[in-house]
Amino acid sequence: MSTKVSDREAPRAEPDARDRRTLDKINALAMEALAAVRAGKNPALSIPVRALSNVSFDEVKRLLRLGDAKQSRQFFHYKQAKLFMQTFLIAERCKKLIEEGATTSIRDIYYDAKHGVAGTKENTFEEQSESDPIIEDLEVTIDALREELHLRAENRGAMVGPMSVVDTGDTIDLRRMGSGGWSVPSIVEDNRIRFVTHEAEFVLFVEKGAVWARLNEDRFWQRHKCMLVHGNGMAARGTRRLLRRMNEELKLPLYVLTDNDPWGFYIYSVIKQGSINLAYESMRMAVPRARFLGLSSFDAEAFGLSARVSMALKDEDRARIEQMVKYEWFREKRWQDELLKMKKSEKKYELEALSSRGIRFITEEYIPQKIREKRWLE
Amino acid sequence: MSTKVSDREAPRAEPDARDRRTLDKINALAMEALAAVRAGKNPALSIPVRALSNVSFDEVKRLLRLGDAKQSRQFFHYKQAKLFMQTFLIAERCKKLIEEGATTSIRDIYYDAKHGVAGTKENTFEEQSESDPIIEDLEVTIDALREELHLRAENRGAMVGPMSVVDTGDTIDLRRMGSGGWSVPSIVEDNRIRFVTHEAEFVLFVEKGAVWARLNEDRFWQRHKCMLVHGNGMAARGTRRLLRRMNEELKLPLYVLTDNDPWGFYIYSVIKQGSINLAYESMRMAVPRARFLGLSSFDAEAFGLSARVSMALKDEDRARIEQMVKYEWFREKRWQDELLKMKKSEKKYELEALSSRGIRFITEEYIPQKIREKRWLE
Numbered sequence: 001m002s003t004k005v006s007d008r009e010a011p012r013a014e015p016d017a018r019d020r021r022t023l024d025k026i027n028a029l030a031m032e033a034l035a036a037v038r039a040g041k042n043p044a045l046s047i048p049v050r051a052l053s054n055v056s057f058d059e060v061k062r063l064l065r066l067g068d069a070k071q072s073r074q075f076f077h078y079k080q081a082k083l084f085m086q087t088f089l090i091a092e093r094c095k096k097l098i099e100e101g102a103t104t105s106i107r108d109i110y111y112d113a114k115h116g117v118a119g120t121k122e123n124t125f126e127e128q129s130e131s132d133p134i135i136e137d138l139e140v141t142i143d144a145l146r147e148e149l150h151l152r153a154e155n156r157g158a159m160v161g162p163m164s165v166v167d168t169g170d171t172i173d174l175r176r177m178g179s180g181g182w183s184v185p186s187i188v189e190d191n192r193i194r195f196v197t198h199e200a201e202f203v204l205f206v207e208k209g210a211v212w213a214r215l216n217e218d219r220f221w222q223r224h225k226c227m228l229v230h231g232n233g234m235a236a237r238g239t240r241r242l243l244r245r246m247n248e249e250l251k252l253p254l255y256v257l258t259d260n261d262p263w264g265f266y267i268y269s270v271i272k273q274g275s276i277n278l279a280y281e282s283m284r285m286a287v288p289r290a291r292f293l294g295l296s297s298f299d300a301e302a303f304g305l306s307a308r309v310s311m312a313l314k315d316e317d318r319a320r321i322e323q324m325v326k327y328e329w330f331r332e333k334r335w336q337d338e339l340l341k342m343k344k345s346e347k348k349y350e351l352e353a354l355s356s357r358g359i360r361f362i363t364e365e366y367i368p369q370k371i372r373e374k375r376w377l378e
Numbered sequence: 379m380s381t382k383v384s385d386r387e388a389p390r391a392e393p394d395a396r397d398r399r400t401l402d403k404i405n406a407l408a409m410e411a412l413a414a415v416r417a418g419k420n421p422a423l424s425i426p427v428r429a430l431s432n433v434s435f436d437e438v439k440r441l442l443r444l445g446d447a448k449q450s451r452q453f454f455h456y457k458q459a460k461l462f463m464q465t466f467l468i469a470e471r472c473k474k475l476i477e478e479g480a481t482t483s484i485r486d487i488y489y490d491a492k493h494g495v496a497g498t499k500e501n502t503f504e505e506q507s508e509s510d511p512i513i514e515d516l517e518v519t520i521d522a523l524r525e526e527l528h529l530r531a532e533n534r535g536a537m538v539g540p541m542s543v544v545d546t547g548d549t550i551d552l553r554r555m556g557s558g559g560w561s562v563p564s565i566v567e568d569n570r571i572r573f574v575t576h577e578a579e580f581v582l583f584v585e586k587g588a589v590w591a592r593l594n595e596d597r598f599w600q601r602h603k604c605m606l607v608h609g610n611g612m613a614a615r616g617t618r619r620l621l622r623r624m625n626e627e628l629k630l631p632l633y634v635l636t637d638n639d640p641w642g643f644y645i646y647s648v649i650k651q652g653s654i655n656l657a658y659e660s661m662r663m664a665v666p667r668a669r670f671l672g673l674s675s676f677d678a679e680a681f682g683l684s685a686r687v688s689m690a691l692k693d694e695d696r697a698r699i700e701q702m703v704k705y706e707w708f709r710e711k712r713w714q715d716e717l718l719k720m721k722k723s724e725k726k727y728e729l730e731a732l733s734s735r736g737i738r739f740i741t742e743e744y745i746p747q748k749i750r751e752k753r754w755l756e
Contacts, residue, residue: 097737103595104737105588111687111733123686155536155587156610158561167556178545179570180563185534186554186591209533210483213564217481232534270416308501309489355486356493359475 005137016191019098022149025142026095030088033075042109045073045087046049046282048140050133055279062288064274064329073137081297086134087141089113089124096137097150103187105152106135140280145243146269147241154187156236159184160216161227163198171196174227179216184229188245203227203246204293204367205235207258207267211351211362216364223372227252234267240285243271247287254287255376257367260295261288261311261348262320263339264328268292273329291376293367297341303366309346309356317348334377394569397476400527403520404473408466411453420587423451423465426518426658428511433657440666442652442707444518451515458494464512465519467491467502472516475528481565483530484513493511518658523567525619530564534614536587537562538594539605541576549574552605557594562607564616566623573628581605581624582615582671582745585636585645589729589740595742602749605630612645618663621649625665632665633754638673639726640698641691643708643716646670651707669754671745673727675719681744687734688725694725712755 009273015023019319029045036043039378049069050236058065075084090287097104104112115124125131139146146153158181164173167185174182185193202228206212212230214219221228227246231239246252256271258264272290296302300310313321324330325339342348370376393401407423414421425448426432432445453462471491475482488509493502499678503509524531536559545563552560563571582604584590590608592601599606605624609617614739624630636642636650650668652660669692674680678688691699702708703717720726732740748754 072696077566102737104592104733105730106732107588107728108592108733108737111728111730112737114687114734115684116686152591153609155558155591157511158533165556167558170554170556172554172556172558176548176550177560178543178548178550178563179565180533180545180550182526182555183558183561185558187557210530213530213533214482214486232532253751306493306719308494309492332444350485350489352483352485352489355482359486 010346012298013096014101018148018189018191019101022142023095023098025144026091028050029091029142032243033088037251042077043075043084045084045141046070047073047137050136050140050277052276054089055276057273059328062091062273062329063281063286064279067163068281083134086113086124087132087137087271090131090134090138092307094149095153103150103152106132106146109135109151115264136278145241145281145284147189147237150187155183155186155238157184157229157232157239158182158212159227159229159242161198161203161221162200162225163227164196166196168192175222179213181212181216184235184236184239184242187363188238188242190249193242193245195246198227198250199225199375200227200246200250200252202255202371203229203243203245204256205229205231205239205256206351207222207231207233207264207273208351211257215363215367218360220323220363220367223340224368231267235271237281237285239273240287243290244285244287247289254290255289257293257351258295259348259350260297260299260342261322261350262317264295265292265324266320269327269329289378291378293351293370293376295351296375297338297345298368298376300347300349300353303354303357304347305353307347309353310345310349313346313348315344318343338377383581392479393476396526396567396569397479400520401473401476403522404469407469407520411466416555420454420639421462423519424448425451425465425515428514428518428643428655428658430654433654435651435704436681440651440707441660441664442654442657443659443660461512464491464502464508465515467641468512468516470528472529476580481528481530484510484524487513487529489520501637506610514656517627523659523662525565525567525615528565531615533561533564533616534611535562535607535609536560536590537607538619539576539581539599540578540603542574542606544572544574553600557591558711559590560595562614562617562620564614566616566620568623568627571620571623573624576605577603578605578624578628578630579595579603580633580749581607581621583607583609583617583621583632583634584729585609585642586729587613589635592737593741594691594747598741602746613649615659615663618649618665621668622663622665625667628692632668633671633749634668635671635727635729636673637728638675638677638720639728640695640720642673642704643670643702644698647705647707667756669756671748671754673729673731674755675716675723677744678725678727678731679733681735683727683731683734685725688723688727691720691724691726696721716755753754 033043054067054069075079110128160177160181209232256268258267274286321343411421427447432447437442452458538555538559587610588718634646636645654666698723
């Protein structure tokens, strides 16, 4: 039973409706500054504050949100003038990218926008660490993800499963991707990546490429009708956005499988409710209903893993647990139990520890049993 | 003009000819030990020494080679007994993998082989840092790459270009991989990955995923008929082996494009002649005729890059240059000039610095011009 989702044509290089919306936002920003100049006023940008003080956990939507606090960035101000100029420099570069139908990396745009300022010894930017936050400012100010500004992040991670996608004009059958898989691109907005047909019933995200390779070799995705995605560690932005789109548009439940350690829990929490640093993305990247399938701190006992295949917690693990028990999104009893169990046992487990029960134990026993018995955390 | 390279059938899970050769080698190792036991002798393994003292640069083949020095590993020896046992434990696990037609990661095999030793408090392995070198010992002893032992490394990097490959039964058209590309798997031996048809005239390896995305977006591979590969940094084993196979079997010249810094030069040198640590792989992974396309230390002047887009050398860069000028494979005058120029100028450049001349400068000017004018180093 194949579901036809979309067979619209491949995107053109010319700006489409979404691109035009972004262009309009950039233009509006410029027109506002121009109007101030014409009125003899000091042109200023009003930029949402991207600090912890302005981030909160939305209990209803179950994700991190940026609050309403804003800061002003003025042209005639000895500290803000350069930032003001930099913001428009980046905005101008993004406008050009969108108009040309091109994308580029945030490192490229730093080099592209770096030049001398006439009549001074100063450069527009000295380091990429100056242009990166300006990009984030621009994103929140005009409410456009950097992907909509045609800026790429890393492409990392891969996907296989019972689905065909159109990727910038090419139809790709993710059922026939061999052992390698489709490398998930950085920009996966719906004007570039379209879901065509699929028979998937859920999505399984695994932290590690090696575990993904195990599941792919065992054709787990075929037997259980699922999309199989890995992040080679923390999910990159493109991967997160794709997980979100499959959950939102195709209504596919998402299961997350990570190591049983604080970093694994963190990877899950970023996929689920976003990160504090980039809280403004959560509205379009978080998957609030993502299910944590494992490894749970209770799995070692439940699945007969010997203490021999555990690893001892390190100081940084203990410190991280202390932080995490206080996070609002880990306040539920079951999460508190997870964290405290890890802390008390002084042990953590890698996903590969399941191989001590045989290399296919994860494919044939562990995952099917946990899903069948609904033993996940939300 | 499409060249038919191979249309043999997809591999089965059952061991094929190559697998049987590897199994024979493992069996021979075991039979030898058994014969010693039966003859009342102390069973011993003769293992090539994997140390710098036993590595040399082969001037004729232009790659790093392991010498003939061997060490004995005896069963009745208070220091060697455990290593002896561990070697056979790993060999036994690999034998099982091959017989089952399965592959696994070196981390998995550590957990799989880790268990208590009856009657003692000892484990077969305490840390993965014990099993990894045992795997390397086994590789050199029976002369089989770990991929032939069915052991996977990371899968990292992606490829697109005018070629179809068969990957474990699936035919994949690398001309139609959208913006993502085919994620290069870890094991690319010819019983798993087959080149079917191609119209490529060369292979371009770029260090950075972001630069690869630029070239892919600009369809560089289509215009210039080349396979476009990136490593997301240092080329992973699977990527190196694939570069080698395309160079050796398809006779495609390989160009390498990295940052202009000591790490970039090192990435090139590992692709070209192998690494000191794993010199025994070079015979099957190195591409001795790989061409270093850039960034050359002379490119900033040649292509009008401002000092503004350079970065200052750090102490570790200087130390690395000092080491590299002494390497035999960098002894040629042109390489010495490269290294000394970098040292004297005190500057290094990222590939993205080319974007200061426009984001498509690399696609439209830099690479075509360097290839056309044969401005590469070998």
